[in-house]
Amino acid sequence: MSISAFEHPYLSGLVGDEETGAMFSASADIGAMLAFERALALAEGEAGVIPSAAAGLIADLCGVFEPDVVALRAGVARDGVVVPQLIKQLKAAAGSDAAQFVHLGATSQDVIDTSLMLRLKGVLTIFSSRLERLSEQFIQVGKNFGARPMMAHTRMQAALPISVADRLRSWSAPLERHRTRLQHQISALPIQFGGAAGNLDQFGPRASEVRRRLADHLGLADQVQWQSQRDGVVELADTLSLISGSLGKFGQDIALLAQMGEEIRLAGGGGSSAMAHKQNPVAAEALVTLARHNAVLVSGMHQSMVHEQERSGAAWTLEWLLLPPMAMATGASLRLASELVVKIQSLGRTDG
Template identity: 35%
Template sequence: MANELFDPLYGADRVAGVLDGGAWIAALLEVELALTNAATDAGIVDEHDADAVEPAFGAIRVGPAELGAEAVEGGNPVIPLVRRLRAAVEKVRDGAGRAVHPGATSQDVMDTALVLLTRRAGSRVVEDLRGSADAAAALATAHRDTPCAARTLGQQALPTTFGAVAASWCSGLDRAAARLAGLLGELPVQFGGAAGTLAASYPHGPAVADGLAARLGLAPQGVPWHTERTRIGELAGALGVAAGACAKPATDVVLLSGTELGEVSEAAPGDSSSMPHKRNPIAAVTARASARRAPGLVATLLASMEQEHQRAAGAWHAEWVTLADLLRASSGAASRLRACLEGLAVHPDAMARNLALAAGDHDAPHHAGDLVDRVLAGRVR
């Protein structure tokens, strides 16, 4: 959940403004207006009634706390919002309230609004993943041939190059960004009516659904997906993978920044309230903290895929806040990692000093440089 004290620290402030209560209400209104217009295009709603909708919507003034309190009775905020909207439209034109929410059920509007918010927040996650990957690629290029120790099971193994280490980070971040971006682009509209049969808008239901998707810039649904939640499950997995892809380099930076190694350091390290000599890799630390929240949230969303018949009794409701929290956690991991890597200082002298502590195949760094070239040449954006 949004928290003004901790959001900047965890990096969640990147998406907080597009996932808060006000953003939810704006998205719900956006969906309802687009639905009226799509239904008008399909001939379900009278054009004169539809003309009364937009000015009435513009006059709606309701805050998250007020709407949230009203949502308790029905179990979601769409029910009281639609009630308010119809009353407002009736004041503009008598009888025009029927132009609000035509052929829809609450889940249609909630799911479509959730998709809109997810795409907006998710695009920022992708942006920071790509920024992190670019920073890792720059480190790989700059340090293609900088020797350092490869470590396995916490011990020095063979020599590698820091460029190869950073190229591995880049590869994982690129994969995570590409997968997440692809899934975000595939997220569809939701329009099925009370039981997912489109009965209330027959025979124009598919046309309304496609028109709604086009107006909102979303993918068409094919068929309603009220209790078929594979898209949410896939999205959860991609966000969890993105967080994990960020946690890997963040963990390496924390370890390599240790006093005994000193091979890297952040550009703006944090201090300590009691130990003035410390220079903590705080961006990497908080990237790890955000990423660590993701697996539990992913598990909740996967568990929520088990939904009863044509409308879930609780599992659907569990998705709204959980998915928003997962977006915040993944965004925090990506944005804090980006801050870490874009200003990361590399210390080749320390790498050489540590490498000299153990014998190894000193041709390995040359082979590692070849790996860097392969990774960077194969980047897909």
């Protein structure tokens, strides 16, 4: 049994999202870290920092290497990060001739932060695609019911008549803005490569070249080290909260419409153990919950910006506890919203 509802054996049936969760699995993290080490060896070989033969051997090894995960766990308990034990194992597998060139000039944070960027690129791409699909679904609802009248409500009180299209616009317009944000952020996701103190001192005048080649191999933006500058990571978290927040507004509106029962008809619904006649708006309620979940966690991400001096263990670890659940909540929100839209069988008044 998992302590996280996102991975729980049965609670994940509501709030889980396998596609997003896969990006935060141990295997995905290890794969991304090995991709960093492979790209680093190739970049250093191309820049003449290490022998090309050693670079090729390390690159090939990283493509097939399978670490001892039990030893990695013990290493994290001792070192606070997984990289020292991972590199120890990788050097042992590389052999005496190439071991000295494994991880040359890099530090643990370079590997871990770049792994995060690689995996977030996949996550944000998934979310962008889901936002596009959801927007298309709202367009279809508009085609079906957009001209119908419905009652506007301000401060929870009946106000004046509007059209279904007016309400749909309040649900769909933010999604287009969020997708634009995601597209920009995907293209700007950077490598982290600064070495022990952030200045790549071990490479001298070749530092910029190695970093550029590393970024090219990984398909990430070439950016000067940002190891203690966490505004970019926090901005990503803000976007996740914005997405789930907008979908929470959609869920809240659907739940209220279902409560009134006059202007919406949904297919299916959640059953009650005590009242067989009920069909609870489960997906809509979950969207509200997930929005509030992310609104709480995003404040913690802002706390993680306070990195003392050149590196913080405490603030950095806080990110590990907060960002993956935020991504999972956003993925689940997008999944649930898409499932909810297709359940709308009628929206607005049919009596004029």
